[in-house]
Amino acid sequence: MKLQMIGCSHHDAAVEFRERISFSGDHLVKALTDFRDRFPASEVVLLSTCNRVEFYASSRDDADNLTRDTVAEFLANQHRISTDEVVERMIYRSGPEAIEHLFSVAASLDSMVVGEAQILSQVKQAYNLACLNGSAGPLTHAVFQAANRTAKRVQQETSIHRRRVSVPSVAVGEVVPEVFDSLADKHVLICGAGEMSEETLPYLKQAGATKITIINRNLERAKALANRFDVQADPWQSLHDYLIEADLLIGTTSAPEPILTASDFQAIQNKRKGRILLVLDLAVPRDFDPKLGDFSDVYLYQIDDLQIACDRNRREREKEHPKAKQIIAEETSRLIASLNHRSTGPIIERLRTNAEEIKQSELDRLRNKLMQLNVDPSVFSEVEKSFGRLTNKLLHPPLASVRDDIAGGHQRGLLEALRHLFKLGDE
Structure with missing residues (x-):
């Protein structure tokens, strides 16, 4: 699963377009329901404020065909505008970039007035509504809870929110x-x-x-x-x-x-x-x-x-930007590492377990034969160590490749191949 974001804000879209693409009240709730109907295996959070409209979505099934174009088409249909206009005026982020963008939004580094406190509350409300509507899922739970943690760190460890600029x-x-x-x-x-x-x-x-x-x-x-x-x-x-x-x-x-x-x-x-x-x-x-x-x-x-x-406070805020950006980078890496472990862990564990069972079965068979030949137990000990080193060396390259593949956002690449090649069953 990979987080995707398609949206627009005061940075890249005029207020006239943001007004046309915005959601509120019953329309917002309906949009969440319609999205799940259109993409049955998806999870989605919709953030709509006066300054931004952003869809954060993911799907556990490739059959959903959840892409920039399909989400843009969905948004266009919701507001009866052309898909081309949505694609042209709305930015797209995926994987780590989408996560980092959300963290910057929640921490108010992407706001019109950097450091304003209202946006974190709006992010929380968007996430809570998705939870109540049943449109949030494992990935959006993890990402939005981490966004809240990141914003709190920026508030506590920098003075950006304590420097008033209006x-x-x-x-x-x-x-x-x-x-x-x-x-x-x-x-x-x-x-x-x-x-x-x-x-x-x-x-x-x-x-x-x-x-x-x-x-x-x-x-x-x-x-x-x-x-x-x-x-x-x-x-x-x-x-x-x-x-x-x-x-x-x-x-x-x-x-x-x-x-x-x-x-x-x-x-x-x-x-x-x-x-x-x-x-x-x-x-x-x-x-x-x-x-x-x-x-x-x-x-x-x-x-x-x-x-x-x-003006003085604005200059002081600017001095705090590098520290806030570092916090966001740290929390993004932390979350990605956690998601990668969550994604690869069960498959890797099953592969290691299977390899250990095969190794142990062969060792047991060999031990019986060596005992019949009255071979010194110390020799068998060396053989056992060799089997262990051999197994680890054989497993290391594919497992390292899988981790690298997952880190690059290709969750359905080598991990799927590994699962099928070694018949490791469903995730």
Whole structure:
């Protein structure tokens, strides 16, 4: 059995194609079932995210004809597009390359944002769904469990996942803890309801924030975003009222001029009673007057400050790449060695057992004759050693060739020939 992968990602396919080829919900479950119907002896895991669609499959029966072209045809039929388009736009990996690719994906080295934590969870979900659907098998069990182990090693033995490289992640993950021990009891006010706010909200929720309010000039847009994250939305005109209670102020608008000036803040400062205000200005142009940083109870961080931290973290991540790649190479070799042993072990053991039985039978026959001739027992001892060396020397070349053949991914080559030549029975 050999693992095969056919898929595409943000590296090699535009988002328009990824959307056309993606699977979700009932369609994903149906695809797994349809795949097993099309390839009865197969096992398959389907990973489908916004950035990638990848089929990991194998078959224990050559009659399935599980190849790049047949899988591409299956995918094309699922989405009613041409097979040629699938073959042209989707990459193919097999054997060790497919395993190494999965390990890189799970460890987030192949992600759009290297080190993001979500992909490992998505890989686990894809594998768990395959298990529940009955489409996983011995090879995919071994490979996906090893992928999880590999990703955990990369997380624990490198700092790739601890180096944040997006502005919102740095703002919430590194700046906020410098000012507040926790966001659980803090009032968070977000100005704007665009992409930057949407990207920032998950980090705020992960950090424990529960009192979050979004204000936006378009209130309906604010409400739509607030509903997605189970937070509050209010009219833009409530900005100054919320500033009195706010502990964390975040700006993400596209306003051409500052939405809060130093004089605006001074007018409400006394009402805040000296409480600290952390201001994260994530907007370009800037949402907040730089002079806000002159107030003793205000900590102001602007986009340039945060971008410097992002760039620094990105450079640090790049330094960790060789170490992460080495971990993936080690785990790939480890798994392949285990799979090879699992594949060759029973056949080799039966061959050795048969050879040992034949050798022992001939030794027993020879011992009886030598005893009748009153030959010195020490002579028989030397004969016995010679038989052992002869058997090992005869077996070594074919067994070494079989191991090399398996390591090269040719599971049905010499191993099958060995089984038939020596009548070793079924695997």
